Amino acid sequence: MINVSTFGPQGGNILYKALSHPLAVEPLKALENSLKGKKIALYDPENYFDSFIGLYPNFEISTFLTHDTEKLGQAAPYGKVWCSLLDLPSCEENHVLVLSFEKAKMENRFTNLLNGRSLYTLEAARLPAKFLQAGLPYLDKRNFATNFAFFRDNDNFSTRLFTANYWSNYGADKVCYWFQLYDENGRVIAQWDQTIEEAGASVTIDSRNIRKRFSLPAFTGQLFIHVIGARGHDVVKYALDTTGQGDNPSLSVTHDANAWPSNHYASLPAPGENEKLCVWLQNSHGVSIAPKTLSFRVMGTKEERTFDHKLEPYQTYGLDMAALFPEVKWPAQFEMKAAKTMVRPRYEIIEGERTRIAHLNVMRSDLVPEPQIKDLHPSLGRGFLLPFPILDPKYFENFIQPNPMSEALETMPLRLDLFDRQGNILGAHFLGNLKRDHKKAVAINExxxxxxxxxLVYDFREGGIADGWLHAMMRYHNVSSGHKAETSFGAHIFNTLMTWRSEPQSYSGPAPGLSTRLFLKLGRNLENQKLKTFCHLIYPCSASNRFPSVTVLYLLAQNGSYVTEKTISVVPSGSLFFYPDNIFSSDDLEKAGEGGYIIIRDLTCRLFGYHGVENEQGGFSLDHMFGF
Incomplete structure (x- = not known):
């Protein structure tokens, strides 16, 4: 495992982003090489050492220096003890490494201590000035709004990243998107930037255009994204379409990768009969991943099977899971030990000429079962809910499969509450106190x-315990065309005036989260077909006595300018399925253009939604929506 701190209760560790940034890797490796074989005295004024050495493990530290008198003589890494900074003049080391990005500050601190010794800092690994915002500390999160995206273009597939300048909502005048594209071998094959000055303007990165612009061969790799000038937060959000080229009917959509590598991932379904499951392993760092670092196991079992190959920095490798588990079939599911080597991985299921792509989810290591969830205050009603669409059973098969998503969870006491679009309850179905190794996929059509x-809700009638991190995978099958799509999400408490800890959540502001701001991209005009956008809005209510929503759909053009708006309404515990083509006029959609999009806004409640596109051959994509 790469021993780095990435994300915790206080949020993301910006030091990790600073040390792992692709532009920091080369100078730090150069420093590593220049000091190879040399004894080094290390001074770590800000406690950077663990993350630093996790990413750059070849520094040979022989003496650890501290200014903290309470640490003197205490145990330091590598079986050493902490020595006084004032002891440096008598140390035998001729090289001093200071883990600080502030070189001038450290040079002043070491006045009269070096006695001719060489002083090295992390100064060379600082990002160029154009990446930094004036007046902010170097390790401010707004200097490191970064993320990765799976990115591919070949004869069979193209990909398109779609987002918008939502940073303007937080006061950004303009932002610059800086991109670096890696091929499957981890080699940089393109680098470019795109400045966005208009508030709310959309951003589209199409793999076909990039391949043509840089005269690239076919590639399957990853795209690194750095938003320069970000305000408010450091979360880079996007929708990512995968579209079949030529006669390939495939169509998928996933959303942003989690920018923070995790130790474990789950919500990985085993392949069905006549299916191939490919997990895309993408090294997110400038350090190699050793053989047997990555492993998988069937959910709830103890036997781990390892990936026995080395992954070079930023390399992409498509792992056929049949090489590790030829005997395992859906509805079994896997968990993955990623050892903090990669951001949220994608998986691809190949069935004949069609493929579908979805993502794994972070399996929490910091959660333990929470007894209080069983006895939440009555004002919170049914408590945690995981809402998901039921597409018309006359045309679609619908499945849901609960996923254990924390390492300590052993049981999942669950019930399924089903509603029609008018909010009428159609039935409640107790699924049991499912064990971690369950192999249950519920056929909703039955x-x-x-x-x-x-x-999906908690139900403790047969015991069990919950952790509040309830997840499930939803799968949809167009029985006429044979096309399938799937997505996964987690539960929240929805639309209660009373709160429990940070629930109910919203995309902005503290609990209770009683507002909606969702992003819906429009369809596309391809060479031989039109992709038509659809949206499935759900009004989940943990407690009753809610009122119909007052939901405004704002249609915006590619440059972020306002085109028009429509007001719709969803009843409590109900849902609404719509096509923008049926809401807005063709003239207004033409004004919005190819890069236009919709913001779904509601100040009366929190809606949850799923979006996708469909083609004329019965192909469709589907994933849950996100907000800015």
Missing amino acids: LVETAGHGE
């Missing part, structure tokens, strides 16, 4: 005959 939505 329970209802009408479109609407479902909500």
